[in-house]
Amino acid sequence: MGDPPRGGPEMADVMARVAGGDQEAFSTLYDSIAGPVYGLVLKVLRNPSQSEEVAQEVLVEVWRTASRFRPEQGSVTSWVMTMAHRRAVDRVRSEQAATDREQRNAHREHTPDYDTVSEEVTIRLESEQVRRCLRTLTELQRQAVTLAYYQGYTYREVAASLSTPLGTVKTRLRDGLIRLRDCMGVDA
Known part of the structure; x- marks a missing residue:
C-alpha cells in the first residue's frame, strides 16, 4: 500500500526531501504522520500527556534521522510507526524501572537493617x-x-x-x- 500524504506526492519522495533538510517537506510529513504516531503511542502508554511527549520525541527523531530511511526496506509509515512503538515501549520500561527503584528505596527506608x-x-x-x-x-x-x-x-x-x-x-x-x-x- 502506498502511503501518500493528503493530496501530495508519495511519502518516500517527501522523506527524501526531509533527509535533505527540507522543512516544508517535514511539515507535510508531520501533518500526515503525527496523528497516527500519537494514537499508537497512546495505546502503549495510556497517558495522554506522556503520549504527546513521546510522539514529539519520535517526530524530532524522524527529522534528525530521515537520511537513514530506506524505501526498499518498507514504507515511511511503517518505519516511523516502528520508531514510535519502540520509543513508547522504552518509556514504559523506564517508568517501570523508576517505580521499582522508588519502591525498593521506600522499603529500605522503612525496614531497619537490624533490630x-x-x-x-x-x-x-x-x-x-x-x-x-x-x-x-x-x-x-x-x-x-x-x-x-x-x-x-x-x-x-x-x-x-x-x-x-x-x-x-x-x-x-x-x-x-x-x-x-x-x-x-x-x-x-
Whole structure:
C-alpha cells in the first residue's frame, strides 16, 4: 500500500526531501504522520500527556534521522510507526524501572537493617560478661589485658608501663586471654 500524504506526492519522495533538510517537506510529513504516531503511542502508554511527549520525541527523531530511511526496506509509515512503538515501549520500561527503584528505596527506608534493641541488649550483656570475667583474672593479668586491649598499648608499652620484662607481659596476656576465653565459653 502506498502511503501518500493528503493530496501530495508519495511519502518516500517527501522523506527524501526531509533527509535533505527540507522543512516544508517535514511539515507535510508531520501533518500526515503525527496523528497516527500519537494514537499508537497512546495505546502503549495510556497517558495522554506522556503520549504527546513521546510522539514529539519520535517526530524530532524522524527529522534528525530521515537520511537513514530506506524505501526498499518498507514504507515511511511503517518505519516511523516502528520508531514510535519502540520509543513508547522504552518509556514504559523506564517508568517501570523508576517505580521499582522508588519502591525498593521506600522499603529500605522503612525496614531497619537490624533490630537495634536486640543489638543493644546483646552488647550490654556481652560487656557485663567481659567485666565479670575480667574480675576472675589476677591483678597483673587484668592490668596487662586492660592496657593492651582497652587502651591500645603495644606489648612493649605495656611492659614499660608495668615495669615488667616483655616476656613476662606476653605470658600474662596469653594466660589472661585463655582465662577470659574459658570464662566466656568461647571455643578456641
